[in-house]
Amino acid sequence: MITATAMGMGIDSAEGLEKIFAWDPDFTKVTAQERADMESADKDLENGEYVSHEDVWKDID
Numbered sequence: 131m132i133t134a135t136a137m138g139m140g141i142d143s144a145e146g147l148e149k150i151f152a153w154d155p156d157f158t159k160v161t162a163q164e165r166a167d168m169e170s171a172d173k174d175l176e177n178g179e180y181v182s183h184e185d186v187w188k189d190i191d
Contacts, residue, residue, distance in 0.1 A: 174180060
């Protein structure tokens with residue numbers, strides 16, 4: 131389950147999520163393409179195909 135906290139919204143309580151759902155009942159719905167992208171990303175993570183945090187930031191400093 132994707133939580134609002136995981137999506138960077140800083141809401142991790144059931145009450146906070148209820149407020150979002152009351153405001154936007156389609157909040158958790160995704161398009162077919164979005165679902166496919168998320169499933170593909172999950173498979174990449176499971177297969178160890180990702181860029182480490184250190185690699186992302188090493189050339190930025």
